Amino acid sequence: MEPVVQLHGAVTLLGRFPALAGIDLEVAAGEIVLLRGPNGAGKTTLLRLCAGLLPVARGQAVVLGHDLANRRQARSLRRRVGLLGHATGLYDELTVADNIHFWGRAAGASPTDIIAALTACGLDGRLAGLGVATLSAGQRRRTALACLLARRPELWLLDEPHGGLDQDGRDLLDDIVRQAVASGATVMLSSHELDRAAALAHRVVTIVGGTTDALDPLPTSEEPVLVP
């Protein structure tokens, strides 16, 4: 089966600065890949590139069969990926339920999927009716996760997903990621919480200075679950 992510010498410029300076990476379907590296290494840029939000300046970048050098293909890719970044994209004026409904419906999710996402993230009941502006950082993170879950993306791109979550929230996130992979999704995540994230991941890739480290991939405890 063709890899979900194929990057060969991919270069991405932020202004004139090469934020990614020749990334080589392949991610198989059903794999959970942890990106690690120091601040400014290019993890977030790599996730945004794979989401189709940044152009590839040189090299090859193909995600879910979409060639990112082609802007039209990069745009059509976005329907199939979900990015949980530092920013949540939530509307403070709306309630938790309103936000999940809007982003879910935007991606074509059914009302059943939206309610299921709300429940799976522990946001049903009183929390659903609260305004997002009144939420704690962890509750905002859960709401953003529910928006992502309602979209049912094929490729999950999670940038520091454990940040701001309490212990229950982190366990919940890990469970949701595992369930997503079990149902056929692929996951790339960046994290500084290496113990927890490495336990979740099938493979760890180190990024330094905008390139993949020569020592990677590092072995981890589990083999990838490859979807037939």
Place this chain on the structure above:
Amino acid sequence: MFRDASLMAGKDLRVELRSHVTTQQVAPFAILMLILFGVALDPDRGILTRASAGLFWVSVLFCSLLAIQRAFTIEAADGGRDALRLSGLDPAGIFLGKAAAIFVQLGALELVLAAGVVVMYGTEITGLPLLVATCLAATAGLAAAGTLYGVLAAGLRVRETLLPILLLPVLAPVLIGATRAFEAALGGAAADGWPWCGLLAAFALLYTAFGTLAFGTLLEES
């Protein structure tokens, strides 16, 4: 496209219903402008009555700047712009939805301003069909052009100050056409106003068509 437009418009109007920015900030601003025009021009209403059409549309124009700024400020917060790009929504649908929400808000403001003009300036409403048609066409033009320029300015750090500079010259034809049509309606010569109303409708159609085509590129590039 229309499903996405409906979703977007519903969301923007829901944000407005929850935040009350139009009712608690923009509408009082509009009324305040009418009062200030009254104080500045002529307390005995002589000039005010004659100039009420122009003053009404100048007020609408300034209110529309606030409504358009607001429509894109809510998308700038907490990564909303990237979220929109990733959402799967058709850019043309986003454009039409945001323009529709601005149209509804401006329509409500025009009702408030019309009441203010009647009460404060002593303007008598005549030629109602032309007044209503002019309001519909001019508001559609303001909403369409405003949404187009709003997304253009939204990606810039100086958006708050740049938007009026970009937008006011573009909206000058709306101000002129709507004022002339209103003057004709209020002066009892409605037949003279319909060509201006036609011009406003053409402006609205042009910017709606252009915005539907160009919004996606502007959302990506600006």
